[in-house]
Amino acid sequence: MRLRTVTGLGVSGVLVLATLAFAQSANEEVSFPEAYRDGVHYATVTRGNIREEIFTSPEAVAAAREGRTFPDGTVIMMEDYRGDELHRYIIMEKRAQWTSVSEAGAWLFREFAPDRSPNGSEDGSRCASCHQSQAANDFVFTTRQMREHN
Numbered sequence: 001m002r003l004r005t006v007t008g009l010g011v012s013g014v015l016v017l018a019t020l021a022f023a024q025s026a027n028e029e030v031s032f033p034e035a036y037r038d039g040v041h042y043a044t045v046t047r048g049n050i051r052e053e054i055f056t057s058p059e060a061v062a063a064a065r066e067g068r069t070f071p072d073g074t075v076i077m078m079e080d081y082r083g084d085e086l087h088r089y090i091i092m093e094k095r096a097q098w099t100s101v102s103e104a105g106a107w108l109f110r111e112f113a114p115d116r117s118p119n120g121s122e123d124g125s126r127c128a129s130c131h132q133s134q135a136a137n138d139f140v141f142t143t144r145q146m147r148e149h150n
């Protein structure tokens with residue numbers, strides 16, 4: 001019986017399955033970049049009680065220095081502190097396959113709690129709309145800090 005159902009899918013069923021698999025890869029989630037501290041800590045931004053520590057890969061820093069757009073797979077991580085306490089992690093990650101679902105180039109914007117669990121209620125649209133102002137810099141505000149980091 002089960003086998004018959006599967007065979008019964010026919011060509012259109014297979015196409016539907018293939019389309020679903022594709023949609024899933026386009027939506028593949030941003031996962032917490034556990035090794036981000038092995039990258040480059042290129043900026044600290046303070047504003048009143050807020051302190052942001054920002055990290056990315058050496059490849060991303062090189063791209064900023066050479067005036068290129070960021071490489072596919074770039075992750076930029078921001079630790080967001082209130083006073084001495086870690087408030088949240090915010091992350092942007094660039095993947096070519098996300099161009100169709102992103103509201104800012106090929107980047108997805110996500111938030112993680114201090115215990116590194118994803119904040120599912122942050123879909124990144126508010127983040128993307130503010131980062132839109134940096135479209136000419138591949139949606140990143142702190143490219144100058146990357147360039148000047150030694």
Ligand code: HEC
Nearest residue numbers: 045076077078090091092109110111126127130140141142
């Ligand atoms: C109101 C505007 C605004 C919103 C909304 C916003 N950002 Fe940003 N973001 C900035 C600015 C400005 C900076 C540069 C650092 C600074 O001045 O704090 C920045 C920096 C960053 C950086 C470091 C890379 C860079 O662009 O310089 C990351 C990562 C980031 N934001 C992710 C996010 C995520 C994820 C969200 C949503 C949860 C978000 N941002 C929402 C304005 C915004």
